Amino acid sequence: ETGVTQTPRHLVMGMTNKKSLKCEQHLGHNAMYWYKQSAKKPLELMFVYSLEERVENNSVPSRFSPECPNSSHLFLHLHTLQPEDSALYLCASSLTTSGGTDTQYFGPGTRLTVL
């Protein structure tokens, strides 16, 4: 699990705040992902990056803004969130985005609460 780290682990923010989530992978992978995990729902893929280039954006509201400055780091910038955005946000990485037999490795997540 130490291959992918996320900070902070917990975040409480108001609807007018701006905050950022950080993810770092130490696995030498070229692909990174943001997922949203809500109770009793399947994981929702939010963004996919391959070699710092965004390759997928699954109709995520613009109040979520990803940034991938290099293949080891991924950020999720948050602003003017809604209470329904409260969830566990998971970062993952894999060798490539081509799928196949690639395994995605997950970080511990950031538990976000929007008041």
Next chain:
Amino acid sequence: AQSVAQPEDQVNVAEGNPLTVKCTYSVSGNPYLFWYVQYPNRGLQFLLKYITGDNLVKGSYGFEAEFNKSQTSFHLKKPSALVSDSALYFCAVRDRRGGTASKLTFGTGTRLQVTL
């Protein structure tokens, strides 16, 4: 579109008994199949995956899973459950065709509760 069904929200097992966590899938092509486990306040940890070949796949912590193409299932099993196995288990599928089908699709998860 691909999908995964985990029909049981929770599975209760006594320690020492065998356990099964069920998963069925739907893909247009042939699948790659994965199992992940999530302990409280932790991210998802990879357990095992089916690629090809032997239908019985062995993974971490004594878990194994059996691929059944005719029943489109990939049930997770362990011969003897431990209390420490109590966690949330996710099945995931990916279509072998790649491209937009290369997305990993997860089920809703099954909570495993192992009691003494």
